[in-house]
Amino acid sequence: MYLSSLSQRAKRRLIAASIATVVAISPAVLYAQEFRLGLSSPPTSMDPHFYNLFANLNVSDHIFEPLVTMDPDSKIIPALAESWTLVNETTWEFKLRKGIKFHDGSELTTADVAWSMERPATIVGSPGKFDVYTKSIAEKKIIDAHTIRFITKEPYPLLLPDLTSIYIVSKKATEGISSDDFSSGKGMVGTSRYKFVRFQRDDRVELERNDAYWGKRAEWNKVTLRFIPNGATRIAALLAGDVQAIENVPTPDLARIRSDSNIGMYSKISHRMIFLYPDASREKSPFVTTKDGKPLDKNPLQDVRVRQAISMSINRDAIKDRVMEGLSEPTNNLVPPNLFGHNPELKVPKYDPEGAKKLLAEAGYADGFGITIHTPNNRYVNDEKITQTIAQMLSRIGIAAKVEGMPMSVYSSRGAKREYSLGLLGWGAQTGEASSPLRALVACDDPARGFGGFNWLKYCNPKLNETLGKAVNTVDDQQRLKLLQDAAAIAINEYGIIPIHQQVTTWAARKGFAYTPRTDERTHAYGFRPQ
Template sequence: MRLLPSSKFVRNNLLASALAALFVFAAPVASAQEFKLAMSSPPTSMDPHFYNLFPNLNVSDHMFETLVTMDADSKVIAGLAESWTLINNLTWEFKLRKGVKFHDGSEMTADDVAWSMERPSLIVGSPGKMDVYTKAIINKKVIDAHTIRFTTKEPYPLLLADLTSIYIVSRKATTGLSSDDFSSGKGMVGTGPYKFVKFQRDDRLEMDRNEAYWGKKPAWSKVTLRFIPNGSTRLAALLAGDVQAIENVPTPDLAKVRADPNISLYSKVSHRVIYLFPDTAREKSPFITDKDGKPLDKNPLQDQRVRAALSMAINRDAIRDRVMEGLSEPTNNLVPATLFGYNPALKVVKYDPEGAKKLLATAGYPNGFGLTLHTPNNRYVNDEKVAQTIAQMFSRIGVATKVEGLPMSIYSARGAKQEYSLGLLGWGAQTGEVSSPLRALAACDNPARGFGGFNWAKYCNPKMDVLLTQALNTVDDKARLKLLQDATAIVINDGGLIPLHQQVTTWATKKGIAYIPRTDERTHAYQFVQQ
């Protein structure tokens, strides 16, 4: 049978489609203009299969494409595959677009697709491998140059969503290359709207328009992505005209930006949840001390009551109003209410410092203890400021808390080695539903199944894993929804993860340039248009 959008899908996307159409018609004829865009986080690698990290994916989107992709509301739409058919419960057939060329002029074929599904598992040294999205595929069969079939071991309704994260690369151009080779341009042979020109680590990426692009050519002939982690510097670059657009407007400057007639501001609640991950696995944790700074032999974070007390000590509304300037939605879920798997029974934890103190006392810590909260300082909106605010809230209930902020490249490398007792992180539901954070962040560590790839605290609850596994193999949406909601409740009520808020993403442009805000937070130079 041919898989077609449901009527609900169509209704929910009429407005987004209408807006997109307006933007398309507003776009000028391809011109010789250069577009400069300031990004808030630099990529760690140019290899599109190296690391499942948002800044990497965001950059790869410009040069590489996937079989299926997500629209601005995180709904699956066609990409390099023009259609797909579920032949039986285990077999999917994809028809590729004909005439699609790689940047080197060679034709994209089903053989390249098969190779692209295999390559992520071969990557060496990745802190977060992308083969989590290919684990379900046990067989790849090339039918002809433009047809490929994937077989899964069990019914797997998330295959389409997973494939939105696997970029199609040229077998010829990438075979035998290391991930480090890509930074010099080797292997940077995609099908996307832009071609790689030059990469200067932590500074900029330069690209030229792909004049042979199979889809609608973008307006800009040259694009430069500037990597400017400091929010004030990023905004200053926009105001000075050094760039025409930026992502993640610094919250202290929101009022000024809104009042500036020469700047347009865009925003949208994203699918990214900001959360804390406590070390629940180790009897002795590296940054847990008594009030005098001496290491504790017993890790208090292993006690669910302590984790609940920490959650109760966080005033999420105050963080939204005073730190985030309204750019957050307090939550006790792992996805926003618009995504599949959201559990409405999980209400935002009420701020209750006195109740938190009582819980600590009941758990055997009437005088509290000490810990260090680790956080990125250049990845999420006000990440270190949020951590500092939480540290003050913890200290009020007797948990003396220090904060150590690190650049994301260093933070993620250490986090993958389980070096923290308590950390702050964010996760975007790339598959458009809660199974994404559940299997990556909360499932028991099991690389063979693609579980726990970003479970840096090694939290493990077998009951949750059973429900998640059932959900991943259940085609009926109603039954799968219940399984995912129950699995989420286990993790949250156990304090395996402590959600803080859904992040609201912002973009600002020079007047006359428009952008359609995206739930997935991605910033695509080719989707900025002149009005």
């Protein structure tokens, strides 16, 4: 009745005002029920203790939590533990927040914490185990339901950063089940902001909000994590509104996204180092050949001069400008300058192809040789494109390089079996300091200490292990800093690995959504908020 009595002009004004109101509140109202996020790499397992792979961690963060965690700048902050105390040099006491419930309604206690510290060592078949972060704990003492003590074998200042990587699971829900069971929902009982609903391998994970969460309530009732490895497809999904946000904006689309008023872009230099790892340990290497493809009796990568020549042949600035569109920072370090253990004496190698040729000649390879470089093609920003560029640069010094790219799930399982001669990989310093890449990537195999878990081609210098061993047991920060810097210098100066750059991470979101970028590159649906 009211509308019919208005003039046509008044009707138009009323309708226009109503539409404007809906548009103004659309991000909060239209999307509060569901948030769809496009991720660039699918997880290989739902078990939060199975494989220390970044894509797995991204998903686990939504469902499970550690005792302590890291803020967007990689500073350690409380999570399930509200406080901690270093009782003496080898005893740490943690107090849990009271009243925290698992997703099944059961209460979190220190029995679940103790179980979560024991479980990673029992996992079978993992290409990258989490027990590297629990090996320092010699004894666990449950004081009461909310107080637990960890006693380390010797002074161990890295326990706090290590514990940021260990998710707390329900003992009742996970005891006696296999890692494969998690994909169907068994064991997917955490304490974090979202509850597990469904996993469709290589496609999506569906989640629903945990309304009983102990902390700040999540914005979205329902979250769908879509796995879209192809950059162009990921951008298309964002522009079409199929997802509200994505990670890892493809570099060819940067200018377009930056100029689009309907899209917001966010970026931050990360602690992820992109590097090459050469086979310096074997007399014969599977993908090193003569230039015409015949096997070589001797592996040239065993000669440090050859490894140095490879490093000198890489124009890191050109990769930054032409491949990465500015989204990288050339490096010769294991961590960026803002992280503990950075060694300022390790300068970025000068691009010097003529000097590289001389080194090859001195090593007896004046005519070069052939090699295949293996790389993931869906994990890091421009991973395969970077590798193709490096292959072209190697060809200029006489090394005939081919590139074989594959999805990260395939790449990592083959890498763990030592199937490569030269590969590209990335590593984020999860603990916030240089001890993380040192222990994982370049330390000699020492499973008892958690050393060498991702040292796929078995580079080994006993002096490095000795120096690193002292570092991880030194409480004094200045002494530990010097030891970490010395250990890094050994690996870098021997070209045990060949750093390329620190990666700059990007995110993009549709208008009305904002994100706080993170140094650790994690992409959390609960990190996006209506703007």
